[in-house]
Amino acid sequence: MVTLAEVAQHAGVSASTVSYVLSGKRSISMGTRQRVEQSIQELGYHPNAGARALASNKSNIVALMVPLRTDMYVPVMMEIAIAVATTARAYGYDVLLLTGEEGPDAVRRVTGSGLADAMILMDVELDDERLPLLRGTDQPSVLIGLPADTSGLTCVDLDFGATGALCVEHLAMLGHRDIAVIGEAPAVYERHTGFAERTLDGLRSRARELGLRVLHRPCEGGYDALAATLARIFDERPGTTGFVVQNESAVEPLLALLRQQGRAVPEDVSVIGICPDQVAVQASVRLTSVAIPAQEMGRRAVEQLVAKLDGRDTDEVALLAPELTVRASTGPLSATG
Amino acid sequence: MVTLAEVAQHAGVSASTVSYVLSGKRSISMGTRQRVEQSIQELGYHPNAGARALASNKSNIVALMVPLRTDMYVPVMMEIAIAVATTARAYGYDVLLLTGEEGPDAVRRVTGSGLADAMILMDVELDDERLPLLRGTDQPSVLIGLPADTSGLTCVDLDFGATGALCVEHLAMLGHRDIAVIGEAPAVYERHTGFAERTLDGLRSRARELGLRVLHRPCEGGYDALAATLARIFDERPGTTGFVVQNESAVEPLLALLRQQGRAVPEDVSVIGICPDQVAVQASVRLTSVAIPAQEMGRRAVEQLVAKLDGRDTDEVALLAPELTVRASTGPLSATG
DNA sequence: AGTCGTTGTCGAAGCGCTTCGACAAAGTAT
DNA sequence: ATACTTTGTCGAAGCGCTTCGACAACGACT
Incomplete structure (x- = not known):
């Protein structure tokens, strides 16, 4: 050496x-x-990195805590992680990959040992047990996702409330009155991951304003689960003509089952996805969708973090505005609907 | 502190x-x-991590270099990365996330600075430009994937040659004679990623032994690309009754198109996937498949690395034996086929 | 009783870097 | 020409840890 x-x-x-x-x-x-x-x-x-860290008291490393579970949005997570790594490098930082497995202990370990100068947390729950630790330390951190109480925290996320509202508005404009929401797996709601609930809230309150009816059903991915869910939906609300899908692995099954039941998309039924553009484009019917801007989220998170490390002020909460792209899966409600 | x-x-x-x-x-x-x-x-x-690294000359960090591009097998990459992180923690190591973006420079930087004690490289190309560097340093490393020349390197991978052979054997046993392979996107072959070529080699040589005919077509994911590819296949080999799919995002389109063309799976046509079990199970027809053991690969890579760091001898090349799980997408060729 | 390992503890050196204060040398204002 | 600032360089201290050799204290042998 x-x-x-x-x-x-x-x-x-x-x-x-x-x-x-x-x-x-x-x-x-x-x-x-x-x-x-x-x-x-x-x-x-x-x-030498160690000597440098010791003498200067900074490691030039940011820690990224990714969820251990892979029950949802894996490609989104990956895209965020890669955007974080790429952006961080551009600012001279390396990225330490932590899994959610260790939980709060990982925060303590990294903070205490000076391994990293700052942290980015993904998959934040509404009442996340890591938050008190973050508030109690002077180590800068940024959350990707929104907890219930954001005081003293910096967060970056898609504005899922506005996303839900946007979906409803589009369907309402097309004349749909009865809307079904195919949600994430029940487990996602049970652990109170913010984005799912916020989407629902935004969607419901806008629907109320516009006089639409909303039926929400959590759903595991795959054909069997979706078949059951769909049956229950049409059972309860036979007049459902609009679908909002917030579950990547339910998109294709939904399209297939609708087709199979003789319901044409978009003539009889409209479908909006909340998913990465790639999924929307690759589906069997090119999906009208609100994109999840994974790269943008990762990039912004790092920028906020770097700003903090440089002692600059940062936004408390940066919500990215949703954008709806109209493709081939939504259309005006036909007279017979 | x-x-x-x-x-x-x-x-x-x-x-x-x-x-x-x-x-x-x-x-x-x-x-x-x-x-x-x-x-x-x-x-x-x-x-304090820095002081420790300086004094002991080891950082207790392993670097993981993931591909920047996300044109294939993203969930597999993610699963490997998480398995690496989890296993590494169990051995007391943290994981530094590097993207392929920096290329060979990242290897130099990490090696030279003592940032990490060892490296794991994913997405290795047959003649990868990072390999000479690895050979020229005394920093331990493990590749996930197999380059053309493995001398002086330690590698972990699924035995894709055997995987291809296994697919052929299963189809042959069921009476199929004409087989089509739906491969990865052309770009994957162009950059000579080993696994795709090795699958094909194994598949072809076994087919030759068993007297089957094989037609290989690279294919982008999505419906449109696959529709074109499929048309060309049936055009050239109308008697094709067996499919091997090595491209996650072609599985569902293939099943949908076959259905649409009135070819029943598995009565008229059999389909085998080379994909993670989750994909196989969630498909509209439960897919007979050879699993990609992502977790196992990540775990083994770390174990090899730790063995090296502990001064123990390790295998040069550890190829995991493929396992074929029969599900609902393959069956005996009917008399009319 | 004297010698010899063991076992448990300590002091000090040193890992490679950053950073502070000191200080020549050179430039600028008187 | 003198005093004063600026610019460029150096030496030394110190970051928090590991590790080596030294050495008391103690029991186990003759």
Whole structure:
């Protein structure tokens, strides 16, 4: 391993000078800078991360806590994670991957050991047990997702309330009166993951304003589960003509089953997805959808974090505005509907 | 921040004693050990990662390099990543997430800076540009995937050759003679990702032995792409009755299109998927499949790495045996076929 | 009783870096 | 020319830990 001292000797300067060349924290004459940089090149020097962390008290690492469970939105999680990693690198940070498994202990460990300078938490529950720890430490953090109480926290998320409202508005505009929501798996609601409930709230309150009726059913992915759910929906509300699907793995089964039952999309029934664009585009009927801006979320989270680390002020809560893309799965309610 | 010295003072011992309690590298009397542990508890001490790394010359971090592109098998990648993180934690290591973006530079950076003690590389290409670097350093590494030349490297992967052969055998046994392979997107073959080619090789050579005919077509995911591909297949080989699909996002479109064309699965046509079990189970026809053991791969990679770090010998190449699970999408060729 | 391991503890050195204060050398204002 | 600032460099201290050698204290052998 090449050390700072060796570079210094090779360049004929002191160690501190090399350090200042690297950090730019003091001015260095052109000649010296060039000689040092040359030596760094020639010797193939890389600063030792541990020594740097020890001396400067910063690790240049941000921790990213991803959910352990993979019961939902895996591609979204992955996309966020990759966006976080990519953006972080652009700001000179590396990313430490933590799974939710360790829970609050991971927060304590990382905070206490100085392993990371800051944290990003995904899959935040409404009343997440990690939050008190974050509030009680001076380690900067950003949540991707929205807990019930955001005081003292910085959050980035899609505005799921507005997303729900947007879906209703689109369906209402097309003349639909009875709407069914195919939701995430029951487990997602049971652990009070915010986004699912917020979507529902936004959707319901806008529906009330516009005079639509809403029936919500959580649903596991796959054909069998969806077949059962769909049967119950049409049983209870035979006049249902609009669907909002917030569950990637229910999209295709829903389209298939509707087709099978002789209900044409979009002539008889309209379907809106809340899902990444890729899913919407690849479906058997190109899906009208509200996109989940995974990359944007990851990027914004890192930017907020970097701002905090640089001592700049940041938004408390940054909600991204939803955008609805009309494709082939929604249309005006026909007269016979 | 609580330091070792403070713990030592609180417990009435020297710093080195506390260190030895923590590491267990020298024997400590019961009484002392207990007093120290008590102090650690009371003060809420966490060893400083940077100082530890500097003094011991090991970071207890392994780097995981995931592909930046998300054009294939995203859930598999995610599952591997999570398995790596979970297993690594069990061995006391944290995981640093690197994207393929930086390419070989990331290897140099991590190796040179002592940021990580070891690396795991995913999405290895047959002639990967990162390999010379790995061979030229004494930093332990494990590849998930198989390059063309494995000398001096440790690799973990599913035995895709055997996987291809297994698919052919199953179809042959059922009486099928003409087989079509729906492959990954052309880009995957173009960058010479090993697994796709190896599947094909294994499949073709076994087919030759058994006297089956094989037609291979790369294919993007989604309905439109698959519709075109399928048309060409039946055009060229109208008698095709067996399908092997190595592309998650082609499974559902294939099943839908076959249904639409009046070809019953499995009565007229048999379909085998090479995909995670979850995909196979959630498909509209429960899919006979060879599973991609993502978790197992991640776990094994970490275990190999830890073995190397502990100075134990490891396998050069660990190929996991494929397992075929018969479900509802394959059956004997009917007399009329 | 004297010698020899053991066992448990300590002090000190050192890992490679950052950063502070000191200080020549050079430039600027008087 | 003198005093004063600015610029560029250096030496030394110190970040918190691990680890080596030293060495009391103690029981186990002759």
